[in-house]
Amino acid sequence: MNGAGGRPGRDDAPDRLYTLTGGRSRAGADSPFDLVTLVVAECDPVPGMQSEHAAILRMTERPTAVVEIAAELRLPVGITKILLTDLLDAGRVSARHPRQEALPDPEILEQVLVGLRNL
Amino acid sequence: MDSATSRASAPLGASADNGLKIVIVGGFGVGKTTMVRSVSEIRPLNTEETMTQAGAAVDDLTGVHAKTTTTVAFDFGRITLDARNVLYLFGAPGQERFWFLWDRLFQGTLGAVVLVDTRRIDDSWYAIDRLERHGTPFVVALNDFGGPDFAPAQIREALDLDPHVPLLRCDARSRESAKEVLITLVEHVYARYAAGAADPARPTQELV
Numbered sequence: 001m002n003g004a005g006g007r008p009g010r011d012d013a014p015d016r017l018y019t020l021t022g023g024r025s026r027a028g029a030d031s032p033f034d035l036v037t038l039v040v041a042e043c044d045p046v047p048g049m050q051s052e053h054a055a056i057l058r059m060t061e062r063p064t065a066v067v068e069i070a071a072e073l074r075l076p077v078g079i080t081k082i083l084l085t086d087l088l089d090a091g092r093v094s095a096r097h098p099r100q101e102a103l104p105d106p107e108i109l110e111q112v113l114v115g116l117r118n119l
Numbered sequence: 120m121d122s123a124t125s126r127a128s129a130p131l132g133a134s135a136d137n138g139l140k141i142v143i144v145g146g147f148g149v150g151k152t153t154m155v156r157s158v159s160e161i162r163p164l165n166t167e168e169t170m171t172q173a174g175a176a177v178d179d180l181t182g183v184h185a186k187t188t189t190t191v192a193f194d195f196g197r198i199t200l201d202a203r204n205v206l207y208l209f210g211a212p213g214q215e216r217f218w219f220l221w222d223r224l225f226q227g228t229l230g231a232v233v234l235v236d237t238r239r240i241d242d243s244w245y246a247i248d249r250l251e252r253h254g255t256p257f258v259v260a261l262n263d264f265g266g267p268d269f270a271p272a273q274i275r276e277a278l279d280l281d282p283h284v285p286l287l288r289c290d291a292r293s294r295e296s297a298k299e300v301l302i303t304l305v306e307h308v309y310a311r312y313a314a315g316a317a318d319p320a321r322p323t324q325e326l327v
């Protein structure tokens with residue numbers, strides 16, 4: 001479903017994207033989500049829930065990165081972050097943000113090297 | 120849509136809590152997707168971000184209708200490193216309009232791989248320039264398409280490459296080779312921060 005047939009979001013009418021997010025705007029810099037923030041569902045989908053919200057809750061039973069959610073929903077990353085913010089504000093998901101921000105932590109770099117060498 | 124059948128792979132372990140990023144940049148056809156596929160535990164997926172030419176991503180959906188909107192697609196793969204750390208590899212185009220996205224999407228990235236086809240060396244110059252300006256650590260990997268076999272010094276000169284930036288050959292189709300490129304990058308990042316980013320005495324790495 002994520003094959004060459006269509007890029008997520010590209011074929012969607014802007015109206016669909018508008019409907020999904022209720023037309024809200026949110027400055028990109030304000031979003032707490034990184035591309036690789038791992039999202040974890042804190043509850044099951046409930047009847048009547050917006051279908052994208054329900055889909056996110058199903059796919060995040062185990063930790064799932066924002067970018068994987070966007071690819072699977074076939075939505076642009078920015079729109080996906082708005083949906084995730086709704087769920088986070090409602091306490092329906094939790095977010096595990098990347099630990100390292102500006103400078104890499106040598107301890108983590110060592111862990112990365114060990115992991116890569118063991119591949 | 121049945122998400123169970125469209126999942127690209129087995130899910131991450133429940134204890135995964137730290138996502139890391141490495142970006143592979145280069146021109147069209149240079150082997151970015153191939154390299155991601157070689158080492159990824161999931162088949163490469165793709166997604167996109169929409170932005171205005173001014174650089175702000177279009178979260179304000181009224182902007183979707185604006186003529187200045189442009190969309191950049193990128194693909195990615197995933198490597199589970201251990202119980203907590205998960206590395207995401209992004210294959211991203213090197214052309215000019217892509218760089219509007221860099222700060223928004225790829226800030227906090229461990230580093231970058233610049234993939235180069237020796238038949239089209241000049242394609243890489245822009246990406247290298249931008250990475251240097253951003254202060255993002257990177258390595259240059261020559262993907263072997265059977266192009267001209269330049270000496271390392273010639274390639275460094277053609278790319279105007281700082282002497283401490285590692286330069287190595289690779290075959291993006293090979294898992295071992297792609298692994299080696301990633302390890303070289305992370306070792307470079309490690310050395311850079313261990314030595315202090317301002318230390319001028321870093322040795323030249325000549326790996327070609």
Ligand SMILES: Nc1nc2c(ncn2[C@@H]2O[C@H](COP(=O)(O)OP(=O)(O)O)[C@@H](O)[C@H]2O)c(=O)[nH]1
Binds near residue numbers: 146263265
């Ligand atoms: N000979 C050779 N071909 C390669 C190599 N890496 C990739 N290719 C081929 O080059 C083509 C473009 O690669 P792709 O990964 O799609 O490039 P991208 O546009 O940078 O993502 C594909 O047909 C690959 O099979 C390589 O190391 N050697």
Ligand SMILES: [Mg+2]
Binds near residue numbers: 152153194210
């Ligand atoms: Mg590609």
